[in-house]
Amino acid sequence: MPEKFDVIIVGAGPAGTSCAFVCAKNGLNVLLIERGEYPGSKNVMGGVLYRKQMEELIPEFWKEAPLERPVIEQRFWMMDKESVVQFGYKGLEWGQEPYNNFTVLRAQFDQWFAQKAVEAGALLVNETVVTECLVEDGKVVGVRTDRPDGDVFADVVVLADGVNSLLGKQLGFHKEFRPDEVALTVMEVINLSKDKINERFNLSENQGCTIEIFGDSTKGNLGTAFLYTNKDSLNIGVGTTLSSMIKAKLKPYELLDYLKTHPMVKPFLEGGESAEYLAHLIPEGGYRSVPKVAGNGVVVVGDAAQLVNAIHREGSNMAMASGKMAAETIILAKHEGDFSESSLNRYREELYGSFIMKDLEKYKDATHVFEKYPQYLRDYVPMVNRAASKFFTVDGTPKKDKQKEIMRSVTGEKGTIRVLKDIYRAWKAVK
Amino acid sequence: MHIVVCVKQVPDTKIIKINPKTNTLDRRSAPAILNPYDAHAVQEAVRIKNLTGGTVSVLSMGPPQAVAVIKKSIEIGADRGFLISDRAFAGADTLATSYALSKALEKISMDLEVDMVICGKHAIDGDTGQVGPGIARRLDIPPITNVIEVTRINLPEGNLIVKRKQISGYELIQSELPCLLTVEKDINDIEYAPMPNMIKAARYEPVVWSVSDLGEVDRKQLGLKGSPTIVGKMFTPPKLEGGKMIEGALEEQLNELMDILMERKDLFSFNNSK
Numbered sequence A: 001m002p003e004k005f006d007v008i009i010v011g012a013g014p015a016g017t018s019c020a021f022v023c024a025k026n027g028l029n030v031l032l033i034e035r036g037e038y039p040g041s042k043n044v045m046g047g048v049l050y051r052k053q054m055e056e057l058i059p060e061f062w063k064e065a066p067l068e069r070p071v072i073e074q075r076f077w078m079m080d081k082e083s084v085v086q087f088g089y090k091g092l093e094w095g096q097e098p099y100n101n102f103t104v105l106r107a108q109f110d111q112w113f114a115q116k117a118v119e120a121g122a123l124l125v126n127e128t129v130v131t132e133c134l135v136e137d138g139k140v141v142g143v144r145t146d147r148p149d150g151d152v153f154a155d156v157v158v159l160a161d162g163v164n165s166l167l168g169k170q171l172g173f174h175k176e177f178r179p180d181e182v183a184l185t186v187m188e189v190i191n192l193s194k195d196k197i198n199e200r201f202n203l204s205e206n207q208g209c210t211i212e213i214f215g216d217s218t219k220g221n222l223g224t225a226f227l228y229t230n231k232d233s234l235n236i237g238v239g240t241t242l243s244s245m246i247k248a249k250l251k252p253y254e255l256l257d258y259l260k261t262h263p264m265v266k267p268f269l270e271g272g273e274s275a276e277y278l279a280h281l282i283p284e285g286g287y288r289s290v291p292k293v294a295g296n297g298v299v300v301v302g303d304a305a306q307l308v309n310a311i312h313r314e315g316s317n318m319a320m321a322s323g324k325m326a327a328e329t330i331i332l333a334k335h336e337g338d339f340s341e342s343s344l345n346r347y348r349e350e351l352y353g354s355f356i357m358k359d360l361e362k363y364k365d366a367t368h369v370f371e372k373y374p375q376y377l378r379d380y381v382p383m384v385n386r387a388a389s390k391f392f393t394v395d396g397t398p399k400k401d402k403q404k405e406i407m408r409s410v411t412g413e414k415g416t417i418r419v420l421k422d423i424y425r426a427w428k429a430v431k
Numbered sequence B: 001m002h003i004v005v006c007v008k009q010v011p012d013t014k015i016i017k018i019n020p021k022t023n024t025l026d027r028r029s030a031p032a033i034l035n036p037y038d039a040h041a042v043q044e045a046v047r048i049k050n051l052t053g054g055t056v057s058v059l060s061m062g063p064p065q066a067v068a069v070i071k072k073s074i075e076i077g078a079d080r081g082f083l084i085s086d087r088a089f090a091g092a093d094t095l096a097t098s099y100a101l102s103k104a105l106e107k108i109s110m111d112l113e114v115d116m117v118i119c120g121k122h123a124i125d126g127d128t129g130q131v132g133p134g135i136a137r138r139l140d141i142p143p144i145t146n147v148i149e150v151t152r153i154n155l156p157e158g159n160l161i162v163k164r165k166q167i168s169g170y171e172l173i174q175s176e177l178p179c180l181l182t183v184e185k186d187i188n189d190i191e192y193a194p195m196p197n198m199i200k201a202a203r204y205e206p207v208v209w210s211v212s213d214l215g216e217v218d219r220k221q222l223g224l225k226g227s228p229t230i231v232g233k234m235f236t237p238p239k240l241e242g243g244k245m246i247e248g249a250l251e252e253q254l255n256e257l258m259d260i261l262m263e264r265k266d267l268f269s270f271n272n273s274k
């Protein structure tokens, strides 16, 4: 007789593990299935973990979790071929409890987090692929794995299987991605000594820095790049929407090579040793791409539900929050003994009432606008660089004349009306 | 039939780094795994159990984290596991290790008599291959090393026939039970474990014994105190230099190789006569 659990959770990323943790803490009988050798072994993230949603699960987690560095400085670069305009914020208050966010290496972090769920009572089975959901009379009743005697049953199955949710597709919740709904990102971990990192990024012990890079980092295509500091390594990565990549005939690894040898970036990496090379998709369709998230006996959380805020590179926190909300719904459903779609739809309501869907709604047009009008990264970033260069070059021209000249060159290139239209469109998309 | 398999948690030496300054293994640089030979030992015990019926127990000595290799053994199909874990065991060489494990085996045997002990050929972090035979000597049962096949088990008569690998060939051996086997990887293929085993392993909590649980033990023979071995030096073998890479199609490679060999005066006697 195959076993029956209260909940089976597919995927031990931040979404699945949060859900497992909360369910197990509340006494539910939980099976967490992960296809990797261990949780995190295959997972990819630029590396910024936000404090808030993690803290709601495990208070003061920073005292024991394997974190790299608390981020005390965030820089934003608008990068051209041989120049960069930057702004940012550095604050020592971010270096003290309760901190703001941290850089992490997912292979270590996910493993630790999953161990917490196990300590709370969840059963974790690694190296096992869930191949399909078992459906009976229109209700998901369990999962089939790739192992002999592989069927396992549960009242609720949680799909936390990440961005390309094959199980979501099997149930018809998901369609195949459109190329503009997903970004392909490649990243590399580069080993570099702690001292060199501190020197190059102007950091002290246990301080971290993140740099988001727009413009020439993607050769003007829709996407971003990042450079984050770990303890004794750097994470550098770049990605664009699949559609931009196809349109511009870009190869992701070529783009990463281009970034690594860019004169503004190269000095940070010099002498570093490449330790790992990873590629992963990011769901960037936003609000409109969020699929059905609850059905009879099944809920969808995290990347599998496309819960990523591409503009603010938030994903892991949304994954955790959605996992927790799903767990709370499942606990209620268990009390009532009702696992139907209408009962589990409470999770959907929670989700739509939370910061997650509010944020996604706020930016629901952003990626689409930037995709449709490529001039923002392609034209305006170089323009801003030229303007800054002109403004800060001391050549005896009065500053007032300089400003006029800059304005003229901006509107001269594109026409005043077009520039105003572009500004209005961008403002509307992110307001 | 009660088979006990001795298993060890080892750093994955495919990945591990040697600290060039101290010439010791940097154990943090590699994940801990079930010693690969031991995995085959467990698999073989499970295969035998499926033929004869009975129980497969696994036994390990190590720190509390070594529970992981017992769980791994349960995945493969072992029924239960014992971990002996105590500060007093720390720093044990093969002599002290085989003493501690034999004491644990005696204790296991008091509860359910042991018919066979299986170990891996050696652990990949030490490569000594001494612990298995050491246990056999202490339990006064025959050790049979480098086994590549358990050919027949004859329970009513209490004996078995196994095939062992020798440098120059194979040997078929009949031995009485109980005996101790150490196995090569060729003995079987590790099977993809069924789902119920995975769930059982996730849930499983092995019995953990400290020294005082083992009954009458001579503490002087345990751990560092009981270990006369001194590691003189550890080093990465120097890279071989020189040599020549022969490339091209197989035919060309063979021709070139033959040409080279034929030119070597010391290799062929007919060249010597020149």
Ligand SMILES: Cc1cc2nc3c(=O)[nH]c(=O)nc-3n(C[C@H](O)[C@H](O)[C@H](O)COP(=O)(O)OP(=O)(O)OC[C@H]3O[C@@H](n4cnc5c(N)ncnc54)[C@H](O)[C@@H]3O)c2cc1C
Pocket (backbone or CB within 6 Å): A010, A011, A012, A013, A014, A015, A016, A033, A034, A035, A036, A039, A040, A042, A043, A044, A045, A046, A047, A048, A049, A050, A128, A129, A130, A131, A160, A161, A162, A163, A185, A186, A187, A237, A280, A281, A282, A301, A302, A303, A304, A307, A308, A313, A314, A315, A316, A317, A319
């Ligand atoms: C390059 C990059 C940079 C990013 N940077 C950041 C950042 O800085 N900050 C941030 O918050 N977010 C970032 N994100 C987004 C973040 O990584 C994701 O939003 C987050 O990991 C989603 O968590 P999840 O648990 O939903 O999915 P995942 O982390 O993808 O976990 C899914 C898990 O399910 C397992 N799985 C999948 N299918 C199966 C199956 N059939 N059977 C069994 N197991 C299965 C997988 O092995 C995996 O462990 C980044 C993403 C990328 C790609």
